[in-house]
C-alpha cells in the first residue's frame with residue numbers, strides 16, 4: 290500500500306482498507322499517529338526485553354556445567370542481542386532513533402517484560418527460562434509474524450525460528466535434570482515452581498484490564514487477546530510437564546471437559562503490578578547493569594561512528 294494524497298480522509302480510508310484486506314503497512318505509507326505511537330511503544334518494549342533478557346541467563350555462562358552447555362548458552366544469549374537489533378531497527382523505520390529509545394529505557398520511561406525482574410538462582414533456571422519463558426514468548430510472538438506492520442512482522446519471523454531452538458534447549462536441559470539424581474530433579478522442580486506464575490504474567494493483564502488490546506487488535510498489531518494466548522500456553526505446557534516428570538505449582542489446574550481447555554488458579558496480579566512499578570526482586574539490578582553496559586560500550590559506538598565517517602569521506 291502506498292498512499293500519496295493530501296486528503297487526510299482519503300489517506301485514513303486507504304489505511305483502514307489495507308488493514309481490513311490483511312495487506313502490510315510499510316514505513317513510507319501513511320498511518321494514523323496512534324498506530325505509529327502504539328507500534329513504537331510495543332516494539333521498543335519488545336526490543337528492551339530482548340537485551341535486558343540477556344542478563345538473567347548470562348549470569349550462568351561462567352558456571353555452566355559443561356563446555357557443551359556453555360557453548361549453547363552463549364549462543365542463546367547472543368541470539369537475544371540479535372533480536373534486540375532486529376527490533377530496534379524495526380522501530381527506527383517508524384522515525385524514532387535507537388539512542389532515544391535506549392535513553393528512555395535507562396530513565397525508566399519505557400518498560401521491558403516483567404519476567405526479567407526475577408533472579409536466576411540455580412542452573413535449572415536456565416532450563417526453566419528456555420522451556421517456560423521462551424515457550425511463552427513463542428506463543429505470543431508467532432501471531433505477530435502476521436502483524437499489519439511489515440518490518441515488525443518480518444523481524445518476528447526470524448526471531449520465532451530462533452526462539453524455537455531456545456525453547457527446545459531449555460526443555461532438554463530440564464528433562465536431563467529431572468531424570469537425573471534426586472537433587473537434580475528437586476532443582477528442576479524448584480525452578481519450575483518459581484518461574485511458572487511469572488511466565489503466565491508475561492502475557493499481560495487480563496483482557497478486561499488490558500488498556501491497549503481492543504485498539505491493537507482492530508489495527509491487527511495484536512491478533513489474539515492476552516487471556517487467549519495465556520490459555521493456549523497453559524494447555525500446551527500441561528502435557529509437556531508430564532513428560533518432564535515435573536508438576537506445575539497450581540492445585541487448581543485441571544482439564545475442563547466442557548471448555549476443552551484447562552482451568553487454572555488465580556494469578557496474583559498485585560505481584561505483577563509491583564514488578565511493573567519497579568519493585569520486583571531484580572528491577573534495580575537489571576537497569577543499573579544495563580546503564581553500566583551502555584557506558585562501557587561508548588568507545589565501541591564512537592569508534593564505529595568514526596570509522597563510518599572516514600569511510601564515507603573516502604568514497
Ligand code: BYC
Nearest residue numbers: 335338339342401402403426490491492493499500501502
Ligand atoms: N511486562 O494493554 P496491555 C522474550 C504493560 S521478550 C511489562 O495488555 P499490550 C525473551 C503494557 O506495556 C518478551 N509490562 O498492553 C527475551 C501496558 O503498559 P504501557 C517480550 C507489561 O501492549 C529474551 C500495560 O501493561 N515480548 O520473550 O496491548 C530471552 C497494559 O497492558 C507486560 C514482547 O514484548 C509485561 N509482561 O499487550 C527470552 C512481545 N504486559 O505500555 C525471552 C510483544 C503488559 O501502557 N508485546 N504490560 O505503559 C506484546 O505482545 C504486548 O505488548 C503484550 C502487552 C502482550 C506484552
